[in-house]
Amino acid sequence: MTVLVASEHTAITHSEDASALAPIEVPTSSRLSVTVRFSDGTCTDFTHDERTVYTVVHGASLARVLNATVVAEESGAGTATISVTFREYRAAQHLHKLVNISVFQRAAVRVSATLSNGKQYEVTRGSRIVSGQAKVLRVEAQNVLAPVSGGVALVTGVTFAGEKGAVQQLSVRMEFDDGTVFADVVQEVEWIPLWEMLRIESSSEEKIAIEGGRARLLHNHYTGIQLRYEVVCAGAEAAVTAEEWVYANLMPAVGDIDLGHVYGLQFPAAAEGEVVVVEMRVNAGTGRLVGFAVEVYIDACHMLARACKRGAGWVGGTWVCEMNAPPEVVSVEGRGAVEGAAGSGVHVATLELLVGDSSVLSLISGLVLEMTRDDNDMRGAAYGIFAGQGWAQLNAGNTSHFALNQTAERAFLPTSPALLTQGSLPAFGALQSVHRSASPPLQPPVPPPVGEVSYVAGPPPLLQRLRRLQRYEHSALAAAEDRAASRSLGLPSSTLLTVVVRFDDGSCSDFTHDPRTVYTVVQGGVVAEVRNATIRTLAGAGSVAVRVGFIEYPPAAALGALLRLKVIGVESITLSSEPYPRFPDSDVMPVTVLKRVQCTATWQRSVVRALARLSNGRIVDVTANSALSSSNASVLDVREGGIVVPAGDGVAEVIAAYGDLGHSIQLRVDGTMQTLPIEMEARTVWWEGRTFLGEWGASKRLAVRVVFDDGTELPDAVGGAEWISTPQLLRFESGVEAAVAVDVHGVATLLGNHHRAVELTVTAACPEAEGLQMPQSVEQVYANLEPSIGDVDLGQRWGLQFPAAAHGEVVAVEVRVNTGIGELLAVALDVGTNSTSLSVQSCAVGRDWDGAFECAAGDSGQAVHLEVAAARRPVRGDAAHLATIKMLVGDAAELALINGTVTTMLRSDDAEWADHPYAIFSGAGLVALNGGPQASRTFGSLVEGITSGVATYGLEHIMGPSPASSSQAQGVSVLAAAGITDDSHTNQTKVSRLAT
Numbered sequence: 001m002t003v004l005v006a007s008e009h010t011a012i013t014h015s016e017d018a019s020a021l022a023p024i025e026v027p028t029s030s031r032l033s034v035t036v037r038f039s040d041g042t043c044t045d046f047t048h049d050e051r052t053v054y055t056v057v058h059g060a061s062l063a064r065v066l067n068a069t070v071v072a073e074e075s076g077a078g079t080a081t082i083s084v085t086f087r088e089y090r091a092a093q094h095l096h097k098l099v100n101i102s103v104f105q106r107a108a109v110r111v112s113a114t115l116s117n118g119k120q121y122e123v124t125r126g127s128r129i130v131s132g133q134a135k136v137l138r139v140e141a142q143n144v145l146a147p148v149s150g151g152v153a154l155v156t157g158v159t160f161a162g163e164k165g166a167v168q169q170l171s172v173r174m175e176f177d178d179g180t181v182f183a184d185v186v187q188e189v190e191w192i193p194l195w196e197m198l199r200i201e202s203s204s205e206e207k208i209a210i211e212g213g214r215a216r217l218l219h220n221h222y223t224g225i226q227l228r229y230e231v232v233c234a235g236a237e238a239a240v241t242a243e244e245w246v247y248a249n250l251m252p253a254v255g256d257i258d259l260g261h262v263y264g265l266q267f268p269a270a271a272e273g274e275v276v277v278v279e280m281r282v283n284a285g286t287g288r289l290v291g292f293a294v295e296v297y298i299d300a301c302h303m304l305a306r307a308c309k310r311g312a313g314w315v316g317g318t319w320v321c322e323m324n325a326p327p328e329v330v331s332v333e334g335r336g337a338v339e340g341a342a343g344s345g346v347h348v349a350t351l352e353l354l355v356g357d358s359s360v361l362s363l364i365s366g367l368v369l370e371m372t373r374d375d376n377d378m379r380g381a382a383y384g385i386f387a388g389q390g391w392a393q394l395n396a397g398n399t400s401h402f403a404l405n406q407t408a409e410r411a412f413l414p415t416s417p418a419l420l421t422q423g424s425l426p427a428f429g430a431l432q433s434v435h436r437s438a439s440p441p442l443q444p445p446v447p448p449p450v451g452e453v454s455y456v457a458g459p460p461p462l463l464q465r466l467r468r469l470q471r472y473e474h475s476a477l478a479a480a481e482d483r484a485a486s487r488s489l490g491l492p493s494s495t496l497l498t499v500v501v502r503f504d505d506g507s508c509s510d511f512t513h514d515p516r517t518v519y520t521v522v523q524g525g526v527v528a529e530v531r532n533a534t535i536r537t538l539a540g541a542g543s544v545a546v547r548v549g550f551i552e553y554p555p556a557a558a559l560g561a562l563l564r565l566k567v568i569g570v571e572s573i574t575l576s577s578e579p580y581p582r583f584p585d586s587d588v589m590p591v592t593v594l595k596r597v598q599c600t601a602t603w604q605r606s607v608v609r610a611l612a613r614l615s616n617g618r619i620v621d622v623t624a625n626s627a628l629s630s631s632n633a634s635v636l637d638v639r640e641g642g643i644v645v646p647a648g649d650g651v652a653e654v655i656a657a658y659g660d661l662g663h664s665i666q667l668r669v670d671g672t673m674q675t676l677p678i679e680m681e682a683r684t685v686w687w688e689g690r691t692f693l694g695e696w697g698a699s700k701r702l703a704v705r706v707v708f709d710d711g712t713e714l715p716d717a718v719g720g721a722e723w724i725s726t727p728q729l730l731r732f733e734s735g736v737e738a739a740v741a742v743d744v745h746g747v748a749t750l751l752g753n754h755h756r757a758v759e760l761t762v763t764a765a766c767p768e769a770e771g772l773q774m775p776q777s778v779e780q781v782y783a784n785l786e787p788s789i790g791d792v793d794l795g796q797r798w799g800l801q802f803p804a805a806a807h808g809e810v811v812a813v814e815v816r817v818n819t820g821i822g823e824l825l826a827v828a829l830d831v832g833t834n835s836t837s838l839s840v841q842s843c844a845v846g847r848d849w850d851g852a853f854e855c856a857a858g859d860s861g862q863a864v865h866l867e868v869a870a871a872r873r874p875v876r877g878d879a880a881h882l883a884t885i886k887m888l889v890g891d892a893a894e895l896a897l898i899n900g901t902v903t904t905m906l907r908s909d910d911a912e913w914a915d916h917p918y919a920i921f922s923g924a925g926l927v928a929l930n931g932g933p934q935a936s937r938t939f940g941s942l943v944e945g946i947t948s949g950v951a952t953y954g955l956e957h958i959m960g961p962s963p964a965s966s967s968q969a970q971g972v973s974v975l976a977a978a979g980i981t982d983d984s985h986t987n988q989t990k991v992s993r994l995a996t
Contacts, residue, residue: 001036001037001038001039001091001092001095002036002037002095003034003035003036003037003046003084003092003095003096003097004034004035004036004037004043004097005032005033005034005035005084005097005099006032006033006035007030007031007032007033007070007099007101008027008030008031008032008033009027009030009101010030010101010102011026011027011101011102011103011104012026012027012028012029012030012063012070012071012072012101012102012103012104013026013027013028013072013103013104013105014028014072014073014074014103014105015028015072016074017072017074017104017105019104019105026104028071028072029069029070029071029072030069030070030101031068031069031070032047032054032065032068032069032070032082032084032099033045033047033068034046034047034049034052034068034084034097035047036092036095039254039285039286040254040285046086047068048067048068051086051087051088051089051092052068052084052085052086053083053084053085053086053087054068054082054083054084055082055083055085055909056080056081056082056083057081057082057083057098057822057823057908057909058079058080058081058908059078059079059080059081059103060080061073061075061076062075062076062077062078062079062080062103063080063082063101063103065082070082070101072103073103076103076105077102077103077104077105078102078103079100079101079102079103080100080101080102080103081098081099081100081908082098082099082100082101083096083097083098083821083822083908083909084096084097084098084099085821085909094821096821098874158244158245158246158247159246159247159249159262159263159264160208160215160217160246160247160248160249161217161249161250161251161262161263162217162250162251163217163250163251163252163253163387164217164218164219164250164253164386164387165216165217165218166216166217166251167211167214167215167216167217168214168215168216168217169186169213169214170186170200170213170214170215170227171184171186172184172186172198172200172213172229172242174231186213197231197232198229198230198231198232199229199230199231199232200213200227200228200229200230201227201228201230202215202225202226202227203225203226203227203228204221204225204248206218206219207219207220207221207225207248208221208225208227208246208248210227215227215246217248217250218248219248219250220248220249220250220260220266220387220389220390220391221247221248221266221390222265222266222267222269222361222390222391222392222393223265223269223393224245224246224247224265225245225246225247225248226243226244226245226246227243227244227245227246228241228242228243229241229242229243247263247264247265247266249261249262249263249264249265249266250266250386250387250388251283251344251387252281252282252283252344252386252387252388253283253386253387254283254284254285254344255283255285255368255371256283256368256385256386256387256388257280257281257282257283257294257366257368257385257387257388258279258280258281258282258283258345258387258388259278259279259280259296259364259366259385259388259389259390260277260278260279260364260388260390261277261279262279262281262345266390267364267390267391267392267393269392269393269394269396270355270392270393270394270395271355271394271395271396272355272356272357272394272395273354273355274354274355275306275352275353275354275355276303276352276353276355276364276392277350277351277352277353278296278350278351278352278353278364279311279347279349279350280294280296280311280332280347280348280349280350280351280388281311281313281345281346281347281348282345282346282348282371283343283344283345283346284341284342284343284344284346284373285344285373287342287373287374288337288341288342288373288374289337289341289342289346289348289371289372289373289374290335290336290337290341290372290373290374291334291335291336291370291371291372292332292333292334292348292368292370292371292372293331293332293333293368293369293370293371294331294332294333294348294366294367294368294369294385295329295330295331295332295366295367295369296329296330296331296332296351296364296365296366296385297328297329297363297364297365297366297367298328298329298330298353298362298364299328299360299362299363300326300327300328301356301358302355302356302358302360302362302394303353303354303355303356303362303392303394304327304353304354304356305323305327305330305351305352305353305354306352306353306354307351307352308321308323308330308332308349308350308351308352309321309349309350309351309352310348310349311346311347311348311349311350312347313341313343313345313346313347313348314334314337314341314346314347314348314349315337315341316336316337317334317335317336317337318333318334318335318336319332319333319334319348319349320332320333320334321333321349330351332348332349334348353392355394355395356394357395358394358395358397359394359395359396359397360394360395360397361391361392361393361394361397361398362391362392362394363389363390363391363392364388364389364390364391364392365384365385365388365389366384366385366388366389367382367383367384367385368382368383368384368385369382476491476565476566476567476568476616477491477492477493477494477495477528477535477537477565477566477567477568478491478492478493478537478567478568478569479493479527479537479538479539479540479541479567479568479569480493480536480537480538480539481493481539482541482568482569482570483569483570483612483658483659483660483661489570489612489614489620489622491568493536493537494534494535494536494537495534495535495565496533496534497512497519497530497533497534497535497546497548497563499511499512499514499517499533499548511550512533513532513533516550516551516552516553516556517533517548517549517550518548518549518550518551519533519546519547519548520546520547520549521544521545521546522545522546522547522562523543523544523545524542524543524544524545524567526538526540526542527539527540527541527542527544527567528544528565528567530546535565537567540567540569541567541568541569541615542567542615543564543565543566543567544564544565544566544567545562545563545564545565546562546563546564546565547560547561547562547563548560548561548562548563549561566616568614568615568616568618569614569615570612570613570614570615570658570659570661571613571614571615572612572613572661572663573610573611573612573613573622573626573656573658573661573662573663574610574611574613574663575608575609575610575611575654575655575656575663575664575665576590576608576609576611576665577590577591577592577606577607577608577644577654577665577667578590578591578606578607578608578609579591579604579606579607579712579713580604580605580606580607580643580644581607581714581715581720581721582607583712583713583715586712589711589712591604591606591667591712592666592667592668593667593668593669593670593673594606594636594644594646594667594668594669594670595670595671595673595674595675595710596670596671596672596673596674596675597674597675597708597724597729598674598675598676598677598766599677599728599729599764599765599766600724600725600728600729601725601728602723602724602725603646603669603671604646604675604712605643605644605645605646605723606643606644606667607641607642607643607644608623608628608638608642608644608654608656608665609621609623609642610622610623610626610628610642610656610658610663612658612661622658623641623642623656624641625658626656626657626658627656627657627658628642628654628655628656629654629655630644630652630653630654630655631652631653631654631655631664632650632651632652632653633647634647634648634650635647635648635649635650635651635652635669636652636654636667636669638654644667645723646669647669648669648671649669649670649671649672650668650669651666651667651668651669652666652667652669653665653666653667654667675708675709675710675712676708676709676766677706677707677708677709677729677764677766677774677775678707678708678709678775679706679707679775680704680705680706680707680762680763680764680775680776680777681704681705681707681777682702682703682704682760682762682777682778682779683703683704683705683715683716684700684702684703684704684779684781685703686700686781687798688798688799689782689798689799690757690779690780690781690782690799691781691782691784691797691798691799692740692748692750692758692781692782692783692784693750693784693786693797693798694750694785694786695750695785695786695787695788695922696750696751696752696785696788696921696922697749697750697751698749698750698786699747699748699749699750700747700748700750701718701719701746701747701748702718702732702742702746702747702748702760702762703716703718703719704716704717704718704730704746704762704777705717706729706730706764717729717730718730718745718746719746726744726745726746727744727745727765728765729764729765730746730762730763730764730765731762731763731764731765732744732746732760732761732762733760733761733762733763734748734758734759734760734761735758735759735760735761736754736756736758736783737751738751738752738754739751739752739753739754739758739783740754740758740760740781740783742760746762748760748781750783750785751783752783752785753783753784753785753795753801753922753924753925753926754782754783754801754925754926755800755801755802755804755895755925755926755927755928756800756804756928757780757781757782757800758780758781758782758783759778759779759780760778760779760780760781761776761777761778762776762777762778763775763776764776782798782799782800782801784796784797784798784799784800784801785801785921785922785923786818786878786879786922787816787817787818787878787879787921787922787923788818788921788922789818789819789820790818790820790902790905791817791818791902791920791921791922791923792815792816792817792818792829792900792902792920792922792923793814793815793816793817793818793879793922793923794813794814794815794816794831794898794899794900794920794923794924794925795812795813795814795898795923795925796812796814797814797816797879801925802898802925802926802927803927804927804928804929804931805889805927805928805929805930806889806929806930806931807889807890807891807930808888808889809888809889810841810886810887810888810889811838811886811887811889811898811927812884812885812886813831813884813885813886813887813898814846814881814883814884815829815831815846815866815881815882815883815884815885815923816846816879816880816881816882817879817880817882817905818877818878818879818880819875819876819877819878819880819907820876820878820907820909821876821909822876822907822908822909823871823874823875823876823907823908823909824868824871824875824876824880824905824906824907824908825869825870825871825906825907825908826867826868826869826870826904826905826906827866827867827868827869827882827902827904827905827906828865828866828867828902828903828904828905829865829866829900829901829902829903829904829905829920830863830864830865830866830900830901830903831863831864831866831885831898831899831900831920831923832858832862832863832864832898832899832900833862833863833887833896833897833898833899834862834896834897835862835892835894835896835897835929836862836890836892837889837890837891837892837894837896837929837930838862838887838888838889838890838896838898838927838929839861839862839887839888839890840857840858840861840862840863840864840885840886840887841886841887841888842885842886843855843856843857843864843866843883843884843885843886844883844884844886845882845883846880846881846882846883846884847881848875848877848880848881848882849868849871849875849880849881849882849883850871850872850873851868851869851870851871851872851875852867852868852869852870853867853868853883854866854867854868855867855883855885864885866882866883866885868882868883889929889930890929891930892929892930892932893929893930893931893932894929894930894932895926895927895928895929895932896926896927896929897924897925897926898923898924898925898926898927899919899920899923899924899925900919900920900923900924901917901918901919901920902917902918902919902920903917
């Protein structure tokens, strides 16, 4: 989800200021509008929601917010920054938006007189002040839009890309003859009556509309659109104008598909013999695209599909593309991509369309037949492609052409050299070919008079076309009243034909219902018939051949075509049983006996599938549309999805009914037989570099694959087999419980940083198999705490916090701050070490900081004091990198502690930690020097080391308002994990200070 915040005005002034009066009339307040957009594309107004919080984080003396309205204060001029956040709304806790509003104060002119004795007196009241009129010298459009790609050259060439209705704030720079320059008169100079002096026009308002100083995107366009800026001043000597060319290119909403180029023209103009490249991209939203079926429609009178290639965004899985069957349709279908396929522009295919010799504007459109995402968001009924629909300019044509038949199945008649010279026929030239399609014509059937060839030039309503296209079928029909026509298979029992005649000048004419067109069933008359250009199936399955010819039409007397269709029926249904849950190749592993899972009190499960065999040999899964039952519920139960759950020992049948067809299989449940785990594999997905990253107490469920001796497996025995007790099946162990703890259910909890990799071991827990070598899996993970808001992280973010270092090497200590949603204004902190084998070598500014920076080493050489303030650009986030401290390693072999204290931290949302210093928590950690496996000091010695090394900077005041409970656990975990104990000091205050 995202938040959009808009302000009614960009500049305001106090109600008592002169700039609020005529003729300037700067507004005195500005209403705010807050809209939250959710992942499914819906939006909700949160402006006056009680969970919306408005805070003036900068310029609080200039403005205040009352009832979602910014009101200017009477205290000067400048910029007020308003922060919009949400409270008591967990889903929106991460959302944050800043709005800047200028506060104006009219400039006052003061006149002073200097006397001969040097004294000065104000004489403003007695002076006459004359103002001149500034004349506009030049106006310049400076909109910043996306760069053009594809090599299309226009005047300036920028792209207006976005969903329909997207708004772009225009930007216009003006220079005046007195040297004055307005960098942006649209957005920054609101007190000028702009629209009395500036006119902005679009050459295509139906594609890009101008609304004041904003442009709104409405549709794609086949050529550039000119935006013209003109200064309109009475009495001007000459017009002052500026122009820019913009390409209108829609982006798809969630579930929609984009066709063509992302930037520049959607479809660049092309000439005869050239290729129009059509990229197909899907907006999958927040989910991952797992399946799609799309048909792209072209005008086959002018273009022909030459190639169809898999897109870079569809990796693995199945992908099929069918071209030229019919020539007006390219069908693309994909299932089960193994990776990627997520985001707003999943590239699934690239089409290449060869251009003929016609000079026209040719429509490219399409239909989405299926779209499925992994978050179960599916689009069922077919719907038209919106953002991808557009016109391609062929051979510099500018006349729109819409093919009568966008879904003809194939051009199956040879070219005819016959000339149309008979009777009163119009001079279309030579008749080239006849097309047919198993889809309805786009126009209502109107039979033309005998002796004429009619040609419909205008496009039909788009909605009508899309509605009819949903009934399109390529080459197969279902037998009348057969199960093949059921919803699960979806084969129609009838289909409309379309016959199109194409002439040598590129024009086409619909002959579907022309009385001179004759349809004859020459094969399979017992399974199908033709009436009113519609093939309807009868009883039974088989092949059908329909001949198309012409009578009383001499130019087409030699033309003829043979249309072949398959009429399909369901022959049988078969039931199979496979392991559950499924795993690779489980579909070829039949299950007849369900055993007890050793180590547990539960049985194996299976899943049954009902497969229908069609008369054309195709196998279709109809499990979801079959009635499944058990012959003995005391032995097994069949649940939704075909999952078989044993209830007790015995034999029972699973029965499947699909219409009047049925099948059954026998399964045996035997609790005396046991299946034994023989192999384990850790499959937990960690963060980068196998890092267990998170704040203190963060948890993650482990993933373990278990293979049994009968070949079955659990792909995820911890989270993917909820009916099996995890503690009964598996035993978990952590090599360092103080850093990463794992409970009996396989949930790991992060408790602290650690200087070495932590081993997590999973072993089969089988008391019945004592003495046997049980399988186990071991994986290594790096425990690395992330800072909470206001805390500081030290060292590396991924992998080991501080990698081991040898004599002469350098330990790099990055300093990162979690600022939350606020901007970081200033920080003062100390970082030090207890080890004399580490000495500060350098301190450099971090990549996220560009303001004031001071970093100084202490007298001992084991500590630094860091202060940053006044960044030039906003610094915020959970890991803002402020500095990198480098420490040189000496020759001692030991574990060294690196820690520190925050003395001051200020954020823009008024959050402040400055009451007293507090300890750095997530950044506290150990580094192994020269292979040192143990600490060279006891717990108490470490306290003394830190105290003496950085006493100058106040680490004696280490207790503070950091996360108290978790801080103590972290201090103990870092030191206890290293084997450090308190055997020489019992001062609990000093110990708790270090722990905190």
